[in-house]
Amino acid sequence: MxxxxxxxxxxxxxxxxxxxxxxxxxxxxxxxxxxxxxxxxxxxxxxxxxxxxxxxxxxxxxxxxxxxxxxxxxxxxxxxxxxxxxxxxxxxxxxxxxxxxxxxxxxxxxxxxxxxxxxxxxxxxxxxxxxxxxxxxxxxxxxxxxxxxxxxxxxxxxxxxxxxxxxxxxxxxxxxxxxxxxxxxxxxxxxxxxxxxxxxxxxxxxxxxxxxxxxAGFYGHLMPAGVSLADPARFVDLALYYSEHALLFDTTGERFVDETVGDHLTAMALLERPQARGLLVADARVHREWISASYVAGIPGVDKFQLCHRAGARSAVADSLADFASMPEEWGYPGATVRDRIADFNATVRSGGATTPDRLLDRQPLDEPPFYAVEAAPAITFTxxxxxxxxxxxxxxxxxxxxxxxxxxxxxxxxxxxxxxxxxxxxxxxxxxxxxxxxxxxxxxxxxxxxxxx
Structure with a gap:
């Protein structure tokens, strides 16, 4: 030596x-x-x-x-x-x-x-x-x-x-x-x-x-569940940054976190839920203003929903809230419960009340069809x-x-x-x-x- x-x-x-x-x-x-x-x-x-x-x-x-x-x-x-x-x-x-x-x-x-x-x-x-x-x-x-x-x-x-x-x-x-x-x-x-x-x-x-x-936790993001991240190009392309303006439901059909605190914090919270997967739901307004728009100034916007769909993610577009009751059984989510929770959320924020969990920031209702659903899971970047x-x-x-x-x-x-x-x-x-x-x-x-x- x-x-x-x-x-x-x-x-x-x-x-x-x-x-x-x-x-x-x-x-x-x-x-x-x-x-x-x-x-x-x-x-x-x-x-x-x-x-x-x-x-x-x-x-x-x-x-x-x-x-x-x-x-x-x-x-x-x-x-x-x-x-x-x-x-x-x-x-x-x-x-x-x-x-x-x-x-x-x-x-x-x-x-x-x-x-x-x-x-x-x-x-x-x-x-x-x-x-x-x-x-x-x-x-x-x-x-x-x-x-x-x-x-x-x-x-x-x-x-x-x-x-x-x-x-x-x-x-x-x-x-x-x-x-x-x-x-x-x-x-x-x-x-x-x-x-x-x-x-x-x-x-x-x-x-x-x-x-x-x-x-201490970790830094990561919500990514489409079941989609391989072997290609580093997907690290940013498929990151569901817009979750801060959507609603996230666990496999029981319930919200469990203030999504607006940040996608990186929501990823940590989802890891602790059953099966560490959840259904991320947005409406046409969120799609227009966040899913297909620039996340940070200087970075061109792309339609992340379409990218996830083309990558093989479990995803769907619903023409109305009523369609959630017909969610495929193999997805493993109680669609009728998700439908009802979205309706409850919309009614509460319209009246100025506090949701459960409450939202610190974006308190606009998700009521503009169509609705965009993607199954999400946490992915880790560093500890x-x-x-x-x-x-x-x-x-x-x-x-x-x-x-x-x-x-x-x-x-x-x-x-x-x-x-x-x-x-x-x-x-x-x-x-x-x-x-x-x-x-x-x-x-x-x-x-x-x-x-x-x-």
Whole structure:
């Protein structure tokens, strides 16, 4: 095994890992980035917006149970992260509203990721693809690098002052999803790259890093049930973002969540219902204003109902509410109950009353035929639970001082490997990966792991 010492070893080449490695290389530091896929980029290649809440107060409102220190760090570092992207010559468009409360920028994410990789290589630093990290090098409680398995089957020991875990979470592992998200999560579709299977989680815990709350949840979307997501093009094309303006019924024919809080939150709620599937119903107004319209400014609208239908989803158009009583028995929903609940909902909102569950936002009736029904199921993009960190991306261990946490010397964590920021709430995925990836780079360039060992 070859020995070498670098300022930063990055395990995982997604948004967080590439941002950290490129920043260290740009500042003249030495870095090795290890990615087990054949190409860096990870699930960030399927995203296109860097966004979050506009203020710490707003982030705390939508995410009250998240770590306040991490929330403040995210907002403090967001503008710097956007300027870093622009400094590389990557287009970052003017800010637009996102999800009703957020603010962010459309970015050519693939251009950014490829630019980071090119910068690393041009500065004489290394990017190792098709390479799996098998273990961390830990001496006297300090992480000093890792042992990696190269594509030719040989091992390589890479020694480093700091080691950053940024492997993208554990959503690609069915058993870990069942353990840390929900037992039914083992069987939901993966709306992400297949390589993020908890490598960072296992490596970090082996060196003493602590895992956060098990019930933190996940980010995902409602997708048409029973439709394969093997083609990444379907991740966005088939996402049922318009659910915020529709009604969602479980297999008992009842509503169970305020759909208007956001499709990403509704996906978590549906996972906990019987069979983790539901019937999403919209009317002609919702079809006109939301199903076939642009979801975010700058993104062309497409008729998602037609896309789902052509993909083979269980879907139907009803000319009237009465038609719901004739719903095919094999669908497994009590159509007459769904019909009655829609009628009850319409009568209640017309009178100004409170529905059950009530709706915070869109309280217009669904009474303009025809009606569009699609069977929906949750799909997972990335996990919220992960290794605990502080604002500097240091991994935290449960044992230590009176605060109950200590920094693990030499170990950093960012991206979806890091937990604590969100708890059953969400305000952007690329932004935290970018901000805490750059924080990890700053730590690697300015701090000594030895200082944490005393």
């Amino acid at each position: 070859d020995d070498e010492t670098v300022d930063l070893l990055v395990v995982g080449g997604g948004m967080a890992g590439l941002s950290a490695a490129a920043r260290v290389a740009a500042e003249g530091g030495s870095v090795v980035l290890v990615e087990k896929a054949d190409r860096p980029g990870g699930s960030a290649r399927f995203a296109g917006f860097v966004w979050t809440a506009p203020t710490v107060e707003e982030l705390r409102r939508v995410n009250p149970d998240g770590d306040p220190e991490l929330a403040a760090a995210l907002l403090d570092g967001f503008a710097e992260g956007v300027e870093w992207i622009r400094s590389l010559g990557v287009e970052c468009r003017p800010p637009v509203p996102v999800l009703g409360f957020g603010r962010g920028h459309q970015v050519d994410t693939n251009h950014y990721l490829d630019t980071c990789e090119r910068l690393i290589r041009e500065r004489g630093q290394q990017v190792l693809t098709g390479t799996r990290t098998t273990s961390l090098v830990v001496e006297n409680g300090m992480v000093k690098g890792a042992v990696c398995l190269l594509p030719d089957g040989s091992e390589r020991r890479i020694e480093s002052r700091w080691t950053l875990l940024a492997t993208g979470g554990f959503q690609g592992d069915r058993a870990l999803r069942a353990e840390h998200v929900h037992p039914r999560a083992a069987d939901i579709e993966l709306r992400a790259n297949p390589h993020s299977r908890g490598d960072g989680l296992a490596l970090g815990r082996s060196a003493g890093a602590d895992f956060g709350a098990k019930d 919220f639970g992960g290794l605990l960190i502080d604002a500097g991306a240091h991994a935290l261990s449960a044992d230590g001082d009176g605060a109950g946490r200590r920094r693990v010397p030499g170990q950093l964590v960012a991206g979806a490997d890091a937990g604590g920021l969100y708890r059953r709430a969400y305000a952007g995925g690329l932004a935290p990966a970018l901000v805490f990836g750059l924080a990890a780079a700053r730590t690697a360039l300015t701090e000594s792991p030895a200082d944490l060992a005393h």
